[in-house]
Amino acid sequence: MQRDDxxxxxxxxxxxxxxxxxxxxxxxxxxxxxxxxxxFLPALETFWLSLTESSLTRTSAFVGLDNYHTLLHDPSFWxxxxxxxxxxxxxxxxxxxxxxxxAMLVDRFTGARGWLQGTFFLxxxxxxxxxxxxxxxxxxxxxxxxxxxxxxxxxxxADPYLALPAVAIGTIWWTVGFNxxxxxxxxxxxxxxxxxxxxxxxxxxxxLFRTITWPxxxxxxxxxxxxxxxxxxxxxxxxxxxxxxxxxxxTRVALHYMYETAFTQSDAGYAAxxxxxxxxxxxxxxxxxxxxxxxxxxxxx
Amino acid sequence: MARRGFPRxxxxxxxxxxxxxxxxxxxxxxxEVRMWTLLSGGDGARMRALVDDFNASQHDMRVVSTTxxxxxxxxxxxxTASVVGAGPDVATIHLSRIVNLAGGGVLRPISPGELATAGxxxxxxxxxxxxxAQYEGRTYAVPLDVHPLVLYYNKTLAGKAGLLDxxxxxxxxxxxxxxxxxxxxxxxxxxxxxxxxxxxQSSYAIWRLWLSMLAQQNVTIIRDGRxxxxxxxxxxxxxxxxxxxxxxxxxxxDYPASTSQFMGGNAAFMLNGVxxxxxxxxxxxxxxxxxxxxxxxxxxxxxxxSTWADSHGFALPANPGHEPSPEKVRAxxxxxxxxxxxxxxxxxxxxxPAYRPVAESERARSLMPNAxxxxxxxxxxxxxxxxxxxxxxxxxxxxxKFLPAALYGYLTPAQAVHRFETEAARLVRKRPPRx
Numbered sequence: 001m002q003r004d005d006x007x008x009x010x011x012x013x014x015x016x017x018x019x020x021x022x023x024x025x026x027x028x029x030x031x032x033x034x035x036x037x038x039x040f041l042p043a044l045e046t047f048w049l050s051l052t053e054s055s056l057t058r059t060s061a062f063v064g065l066d067n068y069h070t071l072l073h074d075p076s077f078w079x080x081x082x083x084x085x086x087x088x089x090x091x092x093x094x095x096x097x098x099x100x101x102x103a104m105l106v107d108r109f110t111g112a113r114g115w116l117q118g119t120f121f122l123x124x125x126x127x128x129x130x131x132x133x134x135x136x137x138x139x140x141x142x143x144x145x146x147x148x149x150x151x152x153x154x155x156x157x158a159d160p161y162l163a164l165p166a167v168a169i170g171t172i173w174w175t176v177g178f179n180x181x182x183x184x185x186x187x188x189x190x191x192x193x194x195x196x197x198x199x200x201x202x203x204x205x206x207x208l209f210r211t212i213t214w215p216x217x218x219x220x221x222x223x224x225x226x227x228x229x230x231x232x233x234x235x236x237x238x239x240x241x242x243x244x245x246x247x248x249x250x251t252r253v254a255l256h257y258m259y260e261t262a263f264t265q266s267d268a269g270y271a272a273x274x275x276x277x278x279x280x281x282x283x284x285x286x287x288x289x290x291x292x293x294x295x296x297x298x299x300x301x
Numbered sequence: 302m303a304r305r306g307f308p309r310x311x312x313x314x315x316x317x318x319x320x321x322x323x324x325x326x327x328x329x330x331x332x333e334v335r336m337w338t339l340l341s342g343g344d345g346a347r348m349r350a351l352v353d354d355f356n357a358s359q360h361d362m363r364v365v366s367t368t369x370x371x372x373x374x375x376x377x378x379x380x381t382a383s384v385v386g387a388g389p390d391v392a393t394i395h396l397s398r399i400v401n402l403a404g405g406g407v408l409r410p411i412s413p414g415e416l417a418t419a420g421x422x423x424x425x426x427x428x429x430x431x432x433x434a435q436y437e438g439r440t441y442a443v444p445l446d447v448h449p450l451v452l453y454y455n456k457t458l459a460g461k462a463g464l465l466d467x468x469x470x471x472x473x474x475x476x477x478x479x480x481x482x483x484x485x486x487x488x489x490x491x492x493x494x495x496x497x498x499x500x501x502q503s504s505y506a507i508w509r510l511w512l513s514m515l516a517q518q519n520v521t522i523i524r525d526g527r528x529x530x531x532x533x534x535x536x537x538x539x540x541x542x543x544x545x546x547x548x549x550x551x552x553x554x555d556y557p558a559s560t561s562q563f564m565g566g567n568a569a570f571m572l573n574g575v576x577x578x579x580x581x582x583x584x585x586x587x588x589x590x591x592x593x594x595x596x597x598x599x600x601x602x603x604x605x606x607s608t609w610a611d612s613h614g615f616a617l618p619a620n621p622g623h624e625p626s627p628e629k630v631r632a633x634x635x636x637x638x639x640x641x642x643x644x645x646x647x648x649x650x651x652x653x654p655a656y657r658p659v660a661e662s663e664r665a666r667s668l669m670p671n672a673x674x675x676x677x678x679x680x681x682x683x684x685x686x687x688x689x690x691x692x693x694x695x696x697x698x699x700x701x702k703f704l705p706a707a708l709y710g711y712l713t714p715a716q717a718v719h720r721f722e723t724e725a726a727r728l729v730r731k732r733p734p735r736x
C-alpha cells in the first residue's frame with residue numbers, strides 16, 4: 001500500500017482564456033518531465049524488455065511475443081493473479097466500509113474526536129517493516145496474542161487457508177485510517193442545513209444516512225474504492241515479508257511472482273511480460289469499475 | 302617570557318608533527334582487499350577471526366570484510382554488482398553455485414600460474430571439492446570446506462530407547478526401516494520426539510535429505526533439463542513424511558525451533574548440517590546442554606551411503622571494466638592461501654577443511670566432535686550441475702516451497718513433487734542466462 005496513491009493527476013483540461021495556456025504548460029512542465037523520465041520511459045523500456053530474453057543486466061535475444069505466449073500457459077502466473085484478486089476481495093470492501101464507519105464515529109463523538117481520530121489513524125503512519133513485525137508477533141502460533149484471545153495453536157501464516165486472510169486483516173488494521181480521513185473530509189463537506197431540513201421533515205437515524213449522507217458521499221466512496229482497489233492490487237511488501245509467498249505459493253501475489261522471476265530466476269524479460277500483463281489487467285479493472293460507478297449514477301438520476 | 306617561548310614551541314610542535322606523520326605513513330601504499338561473505342553466526346565470527354589474524358600477520362595488505370544476508374539476496378547482489386564492475390575483490394560462495402556463477406560470467410577464472418604465486422596447488426585440496434571448483438576446464442574458486450548433512454543424537458534419550466551399544470555409541474543403523482524404527486522407539490520410550498528437523502515452509506532441510514536419499518538409491522534428480530527421479534521421488538518424500546505424520550517428528554518447526562528442540566533435550570535425533578556443531582560444543586563447555594551427544598554420518602538407508610553436502614569457497618568476481626590488477630589478484634590469493642593453511646580454526650565450526658595438509662593433519666583428525674563424522678566426506682553428493690542449481694538457487698527455492706507441504710499433510714507427496722516439477726518446468730527449459 002503506497003501512500004503516493006493519494007497523489008491525483010492535475011486537471012489538464014484547457015481553460016477558457018487562451019492566454020492561460022503558457023503558464024499552464026509552465027506549471028505542468030516539472031510534473032511532465034518527472035512523469036516522462038521516471039514513469040513513461042521506464043514503462044516503454046519494460047515493454048521492450050518483455051519482447052526479449054534477458055537476464056538482470058543483459059539482453060540476449062529478441063523473442064517477439066514468446067514471453068506472452070508462455071505467460072498464457074503458465075499456471076504460476078494465473079495463480080498469482082488469482083491470489084491478488086482474492087486479496088483485493090478480502091481488503092477493498094472491508095477497508096472502505098470500516099473507514100466510513102470510523103469516520104462517522106469520529107464525526108459523531110465530537111468530544112473525543114481528536115483522540116479517536118488519532119487512534120484510528122495511528123497504524124497508518126507505521127513503516128511496513130514495523131507493521132509486519134507487529135503482525136508477525138501477534139500471529140505467532142504459541143506466543144501470539146491472537147491465539148491467546150481465540151484459544152488454540154493456529155499457525156496462521158503457515159496455513160494455506162488462513163495465511164492470506166491473516167495478511168489481509170493485518171493490512172486492514174494498518175491502512176484503514178487513511179480511508180477514514182477521506183470519508184471524514186467528505187462528511188464535513190455535507191452542509192449541516194441538509195440534515196436540519198431533513199430533521200424538520202421527521203427523518204432520523206438510518207433514513208438520514210440513506211437519503212443524505214450516502215448520496216452526498218458517493219463521489220468520495222467511488223474515489224476511495226478505486227484508490228483502494230489499485231493499492232490492493234499492488235500488494236507486495238506485506239506478503240513478501242510475512243509469508244514470502246508461502247505456504248506453497250498460496251500468498252504469492254502477482255508482483256511477488258514478477259520479483260521472483262526477475263531476481264531469483266534472473267529472467268528479466270519474462271518478469272517484464274508479467275508486469276505488462278498485470279498492468280493491463282489493472283487498467284481494465286479500473287476502467288470497468290469507473291464504468292460501473294457511472295452506470296449506477298446514471299441509473300439513479 | 303611566554304612571548305619569547307612561542308617560536309620555539311611552534312617549532313617543536315612542527316617537528317613533532319612531521320615525525321608523527323612520518324611514522325604514520327607506511328613505506329608503500331597498503332593494498333586493500335574488499336571481501337563479501339554470506340557467513341553469519343558462528344561461521345561469521347570464525348571468518349572474522351581469520352581475517353583479523355591475517356591483517357595482523359603482515360602490513361602490505363588489509364582485508365575488509367562485509368557480511369551480507371545469506372541465500373538468494375547475497376547471490377542476487379553478487380551477480381548484479383559483479384557483472385557491472387562494482388563487485389568486491391573476493392567473495393565467499395557455495396561450490397554448488399559454480400555452474401551458475403562461472404557459466405553466467407559472474408566470476409573470473411584463476412590461472413594455475415596465479416595460484417602458484419600464492420603457493421596454492423590443486424593437488425593440495427580434496428579432489429572432489431577441487432573438481433567442483435572447476436568449470437569448463439578452468440578453476441573458478443578455491444575450496445574452503447565440506448559441510449555435509451549428519452545425524453546428531455542425544456545419548457540419554459537414545460540410551461533409554463535401547464539404541465546405544467556397550468560403549469555408549471549409537472548402534473549401526475542400516476536401511477530406512479531401521480532408521481524409522483529408531484525414531485519410533487525413541488518417541489515411544491522417552492515421551493519426547495524421536496527426530497527433529499527444520500520443516501516449516503521454505504526450509505531447505507527437506508531438499509537436502511530428499512536429495513541424499515535419492516542419491517542413495519542411485520537415482521538422479523535432473524539430467525539435461527528433465528526430471529529423472531520417477532516414482533522414487535514421491536515414494537522417498539513419503540518415507541520422510543511418515544516420520545511427521547506418525548508423530549516421531551513435529552511438523553512445521555522453523556530452523557531455530559528445530560535446533561532448540563534438540564538442544565533442550567526434547568528430541569532424540571536431529572538431522573542437520575555440521576554447522577550446528579559449534580553450538581553443541583559451546584553448550585557442553587558452558588555446562589548448559591544437560592546431555593551427552595554424538596554425531597554420525599547420515600546412515601546408509603538404501604544402496605549406498607551418499608550424503609548431501611555443500612562447500613564454501615573463495616572466488617574472484619569478474620568486474621568487467623574494472624578487472625583486478627595482477628597486484629590485487631596476488632593479494633587476494635595470498636589471503637586465500639593464509640586461510641587455507643589456517644583452516645583448522647575453520648574446522649572448529651564443524652566444517653571439514655578442504656585443504657589436505659590441514660584436513661589430513663593429526664590435529665584435524667583428532668579434533669572432536671568432527672572426528673565422529675569425518676568419513677562423511679567420502680560419500681558426499683552436491684546438487685546436480687545446472688545453472689538453476691545450488692545453495693538458495695532458483696530450483697532449491699521452488700523445492701523448498703512444495704516439499705515441506707507434504708510433511709504437514711496439506712499436499713500428498715505425489716502432489717508436492719508434481720507441483721514442484723510444474724513450477725520448475727519453465728526454469729529448466731530455459732537457456733542458461735549470461736548475466
